[in-house]
Amino acid sequence: MGEVDIQPWLFQIEPYEGESFSHFLGRFRRPNHLTPSGLGQLAGIGAVVARWERFHLNPFPAPQELELLAIVVGVSAERLAGMLPPKGIGMQWTPLRLCGACYGEMPCHRMEWQYKSVWKCDRHQLKLLCKCAKCEAPFKMPALWEDGNCHRCLTPFAAMALHQKAA
Ligand SMILES: [Zn+2]
Ligand SMILES: [Zn+2]
Structure with missing residues (x-):
C-alpha cells in the first residue's frame, strides 16, 4: 500500500504505542x-x-x-x-483491564492487557486491575475512556496505580 491520502477536514489522531x-x-x-x-x-x-x-x-x-x-x-x-489482536494469541475481553501506572505515562488502553495469558504489567510489575480500585465498577469499553477516570466515582485511572498489588 502507498501513502495514505490525508483528509484535510478531519482531525488526525496519532496512535499510542500498543493502543487498542x-x-x-x-x-x-x-x-x-x-x-x-x-x-x-x-x-x-x-x-x-x-x-x-x-x-x-x-x-x-x-x-x-x-x-x-x-x-x-x-x-x-x-x-x-497492529491495534488488533495478533494471530494465535488468546484474548479475554471481559473484564476489561488496566494498569493505572501505564495509564499515567501514556493515557490509553493497551491491547496486551486483554491477552488471556497476561495478568500483570511487566513494565511496572503490578497486577492489572479488572475494575475500579475504589468503587469496583467495571471499566467501560475503551472507546468511551474519554476523561481517563472511573465513570462512576471519577477516580482517575492514573491514581489507581496506588492500589495495584505487586506482581
Ligand atoms: Zn504498567
Ligand atoms: Zn470507581
Missing part, C-alpha cells in the same frame, strides 16, 4: 464529532465500527475494510492492523 483498536477509534471519533455509524459511513465500511469498539471481532476486520478506514483516519492500514 477500540481506544483509538473512540479518540478519533470524538474531536471529529462522529458516531460509530457516521465513521463507518464516511469510510464506506457500513455498521462495523460499533462492533469493533466492543471488541466484537468476529468476523475479523478485513484488510479491505482497514484500507478504507485508513483513508479516513489518516493512519496506515498496517498500523490499524
Whole structure:
C-alpha cells in the first residue's frame, strides 16, 4: 500500500504505542464529532465500527475494510492492523483491564492487557486491575475512556496505580 491520502477536514489522531483498536477509534471519533455509524459511513465500511469498539471481532476486520478506514483516519492500514489482536494469541475481553501506572505515562488502553495469558504489567510489575480500585465498577469499553477516570466515582485511572498489588 502507498501513502495514505490525508483528509484535510478531519482531525488526525496519532496512535499510542500498543493502543487498542477500540481506544483509538473512540479518540478519533470524538474531536471529529462522529458516531460509530457516521465513521463507518464516511469510510464506506457500513455498521462495523460499533462492533469493533466492543471488541466484537468476529468476523475479523478485513484488510479491505482497514484500507478504507485508513483513508479516513489518516493512519496506515498496517498500523490499524497492529491495534488488533495478533494471530494465535488468546484474548479475554471481559473484564476489561488496566494498569493505572501505564495509564499515567501514556493515557490509553493497551491491547496486551486483554491477552488471556497476561495478568500483570511487566513494565511496572503490578497486577492489572479488572475494575475500579475504589468503587469496583467495571471499566467501560475503551472507546468511551474519554476523561481517563472511573465513570462512576471519577477516580482517575492514573491514581489507581496506588492500589495495584505487586506482581
Ligand atoms: Zn504498567
Ligand atoms: Zn470507581
